[in-house]
Amino acid sequence: MFVTTDVQGGRRVRRVTVMQGQVYVGTGEPEMLTTVLGSCIACCLYDPVAQVGGMNHFLLAEPSPGSGTIADRNYGVYLMELLINQMMTRGGVKSRMKAHVYGGANMHSGMARIGDANALFARGFLRDEGIALVREDTGGESARRIEFDPVLGRTRCRVIEAAAAPAAKPVVRPRQVGGEVELF
Amino acid sequence: MSDTIHVLTVDDSASMRALLRAALTSRGYMVTQAEDGVAALEWLSDSAEEIDVIVTDIxxxxxxxxxLIEALRSQVRFRDCPILVLSTESSDEKKARARSAGATGWIVKPFDADKLDTALRRVTH
Known part of the structure; x- marks a missing residue:
């Protein structure tokens, strides 16, 4: 997570860059969440009543069934839940949440259409969770730069040169990736 | 208790329920799922089936x-039933609250199916 501070119209705005494998939910202070996407997906959730919003940035949809792979922070299935839960702890209510989904480009012709699979997952996840998808800009072969104001729920999506997109690769993770058990 | 362990999982995420179901059924568990605490209590109230362990989101x-944990522990029927929390949260404060409510343990998401399996077998035997 990179954080910088801009002064816009006389007010200080924190710019938070949400990197692959990360989730960030707004603090309620003036902030702008940003990210650059190729085949990855960023989902922006916003609860207009609580005025709380957040963004995630995931590489892949979910592990193949039976693969034995843990659905960790490389995967949308985990990062979507993390985003929803963090929204809820800040007062968000799941049934009120609205979603914007961006990214999912197929950056390299001839290779597996990871971007399409990611976008398909995001749509399905939101449908299954009963979260309204109000804006989507996915697919194609171009990278995108996203800006999201988590207080106002406004997004801006711009197409940029493919070379500007970060290389999509799994997040390096420690051996103990999750699932720690503590019996009381 | 029969050899098959009957797990009630409680999670509002349909995707997480699907992951849990796949992980548990492939390891021989019988799985019943509820989408939140209210649905879980309603099912437990209406069902005569024995539940060996409950795994709940927060x-x-x-x-x-x-x-949910507090409601279950107030009923004699579930006073000794193991209840494991499965949550993306891992703060000591939340764990202490769960322990105080009567939880048996805490597992951090993303879950490792093998570790979950080990924990389930340990608390049910």
Whole structure:
């Protein structure tokens, strides 16, 4: 997570860059969440009543069934839940949440259409969770730069040169990736 | 108790329920699923089936995991039933609250199916 501070119209705005494998939910202070996407997906959730919003940035949809792979922070299935839960702890209510989904480009012709699979997952996840998808800009072969104001729920999506997109690769993770058990 | 362990999982995420179901059924568990604390209590109230262990999320609409644990521990029928929390949260404060409510243990998401399996077998035997 990179954080910088801009002064816009006389007010200080924190710019938070949400990197692959990360989730960030707004603090309620003036902030702008940003990210650059190729085949990855960023989902922006916003609860207009609580005025709380957040963004995630995931590489892949979910592990193949039976693969034995843990659905960790490389995967949308985990990062979507993390985003929803963090929204809820800040007062968000799941049934009120609205979603914007961006990214999912197929950056390299001839290779597996990871971007399409990611976008398909995001749509399905939101449908299954009963979260309204109000804006989507996915697919194609171009990278995108996203800006999201988590207080106002406004997004801006711009197409940029493919070379500007970060290389999509799994997040390096420690051996103990999750699932720690503590019996009381 | 029969050899098959009957697990009630409580999670508002349909995707997480699907992951849990796949992980548990492939390891021989019988799985019943509820989408939140209220649905879980309703099912438990209406069903005559024995539940060997309950695995519950914390952040859920209508009734969260803490409320569910407290409601279950207030019933004689579930006073000794193992209840494991499965949550993306891992703060000591939340763990202490779960423990105080009567939880048996805490597992951090993303879950490792093998570790979950080990924990389930340990608390049910």
């Amino acid at each position: 952040n859920m609409p209508r009734m969260d995991g803490f409320g």
